[in-house]
Amino acid sequence: MKKVSIIGGGIIGLCSAYYLAKEGYEVVVFDKSDMNDGCSYGNAGMIVPSHIIPLAQPGMIAQGIKWMFDSHSPFYVKPRLNLDLMKWGLQFYKHANYKHVEKAMPALRDLSLLSKELYQDFARQNSSFFYEEKGLLMLFKTDKTGIEIEHEGILAERLGLQVDFLSKAEVSQLEKGTVTDVIGGVHYKSDAHIYPQKFMQFIKDELNRMNVKIEQNTSVNDFVLKNNKVAEIITDKGTFTTDEVVLAAGSWSPYIARKLNINISILPGKGYSFTLKDQEHKPTIPSILCEGKVAVTPMNTDIRFGGTMEITHTNDIKINQNRLQGIVNSINDFYPELKIEMPKEEDTWFGFRPCTPSGMPIIARDKKLKNLTVVTGHAMMGLSLAPATGKIVSEIIAEKPASVNTQMFQL
Ligand SMILES: Cc1cc2nc3c(=O)[nH]c(=O)nc-3n(C[C@H](O)[C@H](O)[C@H](O)COP(=O)(O)OP(=O)(O)OC[C@H]3O[C@@H](n4cnc5c(N)ncnc54)[C@H](O)[C@@H]3O)c2cc1C
Numbered sequence: 001m002k003k004v005s006i007i008g009g010g011i012i013g014l015c016s017a018y019y020l021a022k023e024g025y026e027v028v029v030f031d032k033s034d035m036n037d038g039c040s041y042g043n044a045g046m047i048v049p050s051h052i053i054p055l056a057q058p059g060m061i062a063q064g065i066k067w068m069f070d071s072h073s074p075f076y077v078k079p080r081l082n083l084d085l086m087k088w089g090l091q092f093y094k095h096a097n098y099k100h101v102e103k104a105m106p107a108l109r110d111l112s113l114l115s116k117e118l119y120q121d122f123a124r125q126n127s128s129f130f131y132e133e134k135g136l137l138m139l140f141k142t143d144k145t146g147i148e149i150e151h152e153g154i155l156a157e158r159l160g161l162q163v164d165f166l167s168k169a170e171v172s173q174l175e176k177g178t179v180t181d182v183i184g185g186v187h188y189k190s191d192a193h194i195y196p197q198k199f200m201q202f203i204k205d206e207l208n209r210m211n212v213k214i215e216q217n218t219s220v221n222d223f224v225l226k227n228n229k230v231a232e233i234i235t236d237k238g239t240f241t242t243d244e245v246v247l248a249a250g251s252w253s254p255y256i257a258r259k260l261n262i263n264i265s266i267l268p269g270k271g272y273s274f275t276l277k278d279q280e281h282k283p284t285i286p287s288i289l290c291e292g293k294v295a296v297t298p299m300n301t302d303i304r305f306g307g308t309m310e311i312t313h314t315n316d317i318k319i320n321q322n323r324l325q326g327i328v329n330s331i332n333d334f335y336p337e338l339k340i341e342m343p344k345e346e347d348t349w350f351g352f353r354p355c356t357p358s359g360m361p362i363i364a365r366d367k368k369l370k371n372l373t374v375v376t377g378h379a380m381m382g383l384s385l386a387p388a389t390g391k392i393v394s395e396i397i398a399e400k401p402a403s404v405n406t407q408m409f410q411l
Contacts, residue, residue, distance in 0.1 A: 011040035013248035015390030039351030050188035054359025055093035072291035072326030091357030115361035118387035136191035175286035268352030273306035292330025
């Protein structure tokens, strides 16, 4: 059987490894880290068929410019004189229109719904990662935001998703864990959630059981190309031959792609989270606090809060206290009983979401290098879309028809 080498052991790489091993391939995963704390671990754990509108959407440019002048805002582009950033910005601008969103919505819905089915399969096997189907509440405090959120809900309903439009009183009836100070909400009943760290452990255990080799603390640095194929992978621990390569290195994918003479436009969208234990009052339904774009997820007995999207670079590892304060302020505004304090620096997690300028993930065979599949750019939906993405990677490599239409996920 062919040997498939996967570069990147985040959730996208590991789910790809899982479905490839299931197809009978010999699989090896390379990751430069010890695979314990990257973007796939501290995220908000939401499985979101509700998220059918990509980041590149009408209105986002104007909103983004306004937010750039507010140090507590949830979305920020770190200005710098950099060619990659300028190219990314131009492409983002080109995609922020209705035509793109109209094409993107059914493609994201189908990929998401497939992913949720696959999560349900995993959850039937194992309960260790606390899969729950409580939906997602989009909560809002102002009429302006309410109108936008309800409009998105109507679009989702038209695409067949189950959506409830809730008054203030109906939100309180649904969310009994704590007081919510909002004027209304939209409840996407299709959504689910998990505990990301526990899922990552579950999938690593599955891969071990299936004899997938995991080479952690091994950085992929270069390649040997022969006859329009990747013949060898050069790492800091030696050189490995391969039949197929899957590039799944999240926000670092562009650097690796450059070694293969491929241009991938991805920038990291830095976000923060912190997880609290033993809270007396806590929300019980996963929610997004819309004005502050804060995600709130109950995970077993813990509660995780996550937010901000700073378009930056992968060396930017500083925790921006103003933006963290923005998250804390939103939580206290929406849930007055919680009285959350600023988390300590050591209790604050951050991760880099791999963001394409179109807001669409890439799940595609390269056109020039015949044994290369690129699978990255899942931005704020990587956990949600990972199982479906992994399954499609296995279908691409096995040359089987894809489970969903992949036209919108090309390089
Ligand atoms: C605050 C926050 C909240 C989020 N909430 C959600 C959510 O609720 N739902 C959701 O679906 N998504 C969410 N996301 C997004 C999600 O976490 C990401 O989309 C996802 O983790 C990306 O996975 P990945 O495997 O593509 O990348 P990563 O997890 O970043 O994995 C890439 C891997 O490649 C490795 N690598 C890099 N370079 C090399 C090299 N040269 N050699 C070998 N290995 C290399 C890295 O070490 C890393 O382990 C959130 C993100 C953030 C920041």
